[in-house]
Amino acid sequence: MAVNTLQFKITLVDSIPVVNRTIQVPSDYNFFQFHMAIQGAFGWNDQHLFQFFEKNWMEDALIGIPTIEDEAPVQDARSIRINTVFKKAKASYCYIYDFGDGWLHEIILEKIIKEPIYTPFCIEANNACPPENVGGHGGYEEMLIAYENKDKQEIKKYNRWIGLEKGEDWNPNYCSLREINNRLSLLGYWSYEATVRFMPKGWYIPVV
Structure with a gap:
């Protein structure tokens, strides 16, 4: 075939x-x-x-x-x-x-x-694509809200967890x-x- x-x-x-x-x-x-x-x-x-x-x-x-x-x-x-x-x-x-x-x-x-x-x-x-193990759509929404609200503490946590370099932020x-x-x-x-x-x-x- x-x-x-x-x-x-x-x-x-x-x-x-x-x-x-x-x-x-x-x-x-x-x-x-x-x-x-x-x-x-x-x-x-x-x-x-x-x-x-x-x-x-x-x-x-x-x-x-x-x-x-x-x-x-x-x-x-x-x-x-x-x-x-x-x-x-x-x-x-x-x-x-x-x-x-x-x-x-x-x-x-x-x-x-x-x-x-x-x-x-x-x-x-x-x-x-959402990051692995973010917690499904609900977890990903929470993550995006943290970036939108410029929550520095949460953003720092997410950046470290995702493995981003210093100065980088997640861009959906x-x-x-x-x-x-x-x-x-x-x-x-x-x-x-x-x-x-x-x-x-x-x-x-x-x-x-």
């Missing part, structure tokens, strides 16, 4: 400001590779579990990395190709990352391009396509061994 390019619009649901990415990936990617492409595009650090599902997280078939703690059957993301789910334009799916913070993403297949691509590529991006509107595609370039058309070796520190790679 020929490898095409799938172009997706992925939006972080209920985010203020709106956070979204438009990315292109190989049509023969499996769902774990797709998960890593989403992580790289948004700027998540792959510190938590994830699952894909159609509409209802509690009722639909789940795709992720199975664990002994799963309350419902989870299909292995490494064994299911995304082109078995995304077969035509406008097909939609959901992706949830970090079950505690509950970051829900809406995925829409914009189009199928009849040409191959070998490295995930982001063509459009809006606004910064900052988003760099160059930085995103630098991250995505590390994925490429990788083998498992290459992924383990070259992924950024903190990006979790499950044991196959």
Whole structure:
């Protein structure tokens, strides 16, 4: 089967400001590779579990990395190709990352391009992804309010926690396509061994 390019619009649901990415990936990617492409595009650090599902997280078939703690059957993301789910334009799916913070993403297949691509590529991006472990939308809102109110003590705490340099502040509107595609370039058309070796520190790679 020929490898095409799938172009997706992925939006972080209920985010203020709106956070979204438009990315292109190989049509023969499996769902774990797709998960890593989403992580790289948004700027998540792959510190938590994830699952894909159609509409209802509690009722639909789940795709992720199975664990002994799963309350419902989870299909292995490494064994299911995304082109078995995304077969035509406008097909939609959901992706949830970090079950505690509950970051829900809406995925829409914009189009199928009849040409191959070998490295995930982001063509459009809006606004910064919230920091890891901020406490979901509620925690992120509290953080943004602290910056808006110029609460020096809280800002200092957040800056230290996020790892910003002295003199830097968090900018929820900052988003760099160059930085995103630098991250995505590390994925490429990788083998498992290459992924383990070259992924950024903190990006979790499950044991196959």
